Amino acid sequence: MTPEDVPVTAGLARTVFSAPGEAASAEDVRRGEARQAHLLATDPEGAWVALDEAGEVCGVALAIRREGVWGLSLLAVRPDVQSRGIGRRLLERAWAYGEGARGRIVLSSTDPKAMRRYARLGLAVRPCVAAGGIVDRSRLPAPSGAVRASEDVERTAPVSRHVRGAAHVADLPAMLDAGGRLLLHGDRGFAVHDERAVRLLAARDEAAAVDLLWACLAAAAPGATVAVDFLAAGQDWAVRTVLDAGLALSPDGPVFTGGRLGTLAPYVPSGPYL
Numbered sequence: 001m002t003p004e005d006v007p008v009t010a011g012l013a014r015t016v017f018s019a020p021g022e023a024a025s026a027e028d029v030r031r032g033e034a035r036q037a038h039l040l041a042t043d044p045e046g047a048w049v050a051l052d053e054a055g056e057v058c059g060v061a062l063a064i065r066r067e068g069v070w071g072l073s074l075l076a077v078r079p080d081v082q083s084r085g086i087g088r089r090l091l092e093r094a095w096a097y098g099e100g101a102r103g104r105i106v107l108s109s110t111d112p113k114a115m116r117r118y119a120r121l122g123l124a125v126r127p128c129v130a131a132g133g134i135v136d137r138s139r140l141p142a143p144s145g146a147v148r149a150s151e152d153v154e155r156t157a158p159v160s161r162h163v164r165g166a167a168h169v170a171d172l173p174a175m176l177d178a179g180g181r182l183l184l185h186g187d188r189g190f191a192v193h194d195e196r197a198v199r200l201l202a203a204r205d206e207a208a209a210v211d212l213l214w215a216c217l218a219a220a221a222p223g224a225t226v227a228v229d230f231l232a233a234g235q236d237w238a239v240r241t242v243l244d245a246g247l248a249l250s251p252d253g254p255v256f257t258g259g260r261l262g263t264l265a266p267y268v269p270s271g272p273y274l
């Protein structure tokens, strides 16, 4: 993949992940392209495209390596050429980029083709639910004084290493550029959120994680729909909190993991940055 591919690959990601008829705003397009450009810059050897017979880009895989942990950020094939082995071959290239990695993480969609391939890689499946809806503001607890807005991304590193097995520091500036806001719970945990979603949350203990999740939910615009995705088995602290906030649960794609990672809890992983 090269920087010139980004407008096409970002369009491809929008095509396969948007609901039918859903139009992306100019800001969504900008953020999607910026995210892929960032990942291509940090991990050029993990970024692959497939070309169709006309030489047009018809598939993309983006993988990252952070402190010995490999993660799949994106895998997408144009709908008219799916189920022909292109995704499989893209994934092989992206996987090879993780050669020697101590741990592996993939946040899967519910596409049976994707889940089949990730399981076949020998990764373990962790079923997930997603939460969504409008926060019932009458149920918000008094804000925790321990949660503060911050731009000190370095301070998150020990928590990420404990929870994920690798720091998020390399990707946090890109998340903040895309409109994310960082919250710190001292040295016990952190979260990145925006008005639409909890983008990432990691903590050393559940009490801190609950405080952070409430702070993210409290920051949602009144009446706006918010999402908290990839709540894997074991994140019952989060399930309790989102239900208390009035959100609804639905099935989500599973998380696949392998090798040596962190505690993986309390943890709400980031879709693109894991």
Ligand SMILES: CC(C)(COP(=O)(O)OP(=O)(O)OC[C@H]1O[C@@H](n2cnc3c(N)ncnc32)[C@H](O)[C@@H]1OP(=O)(O)O)[C@@H](O)C(=O)NCCC(=O)NCCS
Pocket (backbone or CB within 6 Å): 016, 017, 074, 075, 076, 077, 078, 081, 082, 083, 084, 085, 086, 087, 088, 089, 107, 108, 109, 110, 111, 112, 113, 114, 116, 117, 120
């Ligand atoms: C998931 C995706 C990347 C797979 O790429 P693809 O080129 O369509 O898939 P492939 O042809 O390589 O097939 C992958 C596997 O699924 C199997 N498969 C193909 N069609 C299938 C179907 N309709 N149902 C179930 N399995 C199917 C294949 O046999 C193959 O398994 P195998 O290699 O063990 O035989 C692609 O379909 C896609 O972009 N989906 C939408 C976006 C998405 O969900 N991406 C994954 C994000 S985590």
